[in-house]
């Protein structure tokens with residue numbers, strides 16, 4: 001589905017990704033973990049076309065996409081949910097979803113229904129201003145917006161960052177709902193979340209992939225593996 005091969009990325013003269021290779025197979029939920037500054041956000045921005053790799057290739061459904069630009073890559077079916085949890089605050093939940101429907105060309109009713117399936121509480125929250133939602137609900141709204149165009153792959157940057165543990169459970173539940181319906185590449189520092197959902201984990205350190213874990217037993221023990229971070 002997505003194959004990243006020996007990708008280097010620099011900001012000016014500062015190289016921050018070195019020979020990064022990874023894959024996401026159809027329906028897989030793949031996690032990237034690593035300390036702050038390891039290059040995780042840079043990786044997602046490179047895949048979705050906000051940054052261009054200096055070297056290496058990124059293939060999506062067997063076609064090269066590196067350097068295509070963010071709009072073209074989104075149209076091909078890769079959606080990116082940034083770390084900042086920024087919704088259109090002065091618009092309602094419904095209006096936020098309507099804008100995503102409009103941008104993707106999907107019927108509004110379908111997008112609203114998908115969002116309620118993802119997070120049933122939205123049904124009663126459609127007229128609320130998105131700025132008044134909790135951090136967790138904003139994150140779920142952003143993911144619902146990203147799913148509006150029925151992408152094949154979602155790239156999600158730190159969905160639980162800064163959230164209280166009770167809200168993290170909501171995100172966990174929502175991601176569990178998503179699992180299998182779309183392929184996911186998710187940056188996440190909460191190892192308990194990773195251990196519950198991951199099909200595959202990549203560990204990044206200082207711009208390099210230093211470990212790939214696919215063994216389910218090892219993944220389910222991942223929360224105890226703080227040494228990787």
Ligand SMILES: Nc1ncnc2c1ncn2[C@@H]1O[C@H](COP(=O)(O)OP(=O)(O)OP(=O)(O)O)[C@@H](O)[C@H]1O
Nearest residue numbers: 011012014016034035036037038039040041042043
């Ligand atoms: N726009 C930029 N210009 C120059 N350097 C940058 C820029 N963005 C990030 N960096 C540097 O690139 C490196 C990787 O940053 P990146 O944000 O990708 O890491 P990260 O693993 O996502 O960390 P975090 O969890 O803090 O977001 C860091 O050293 C960071 O300072």
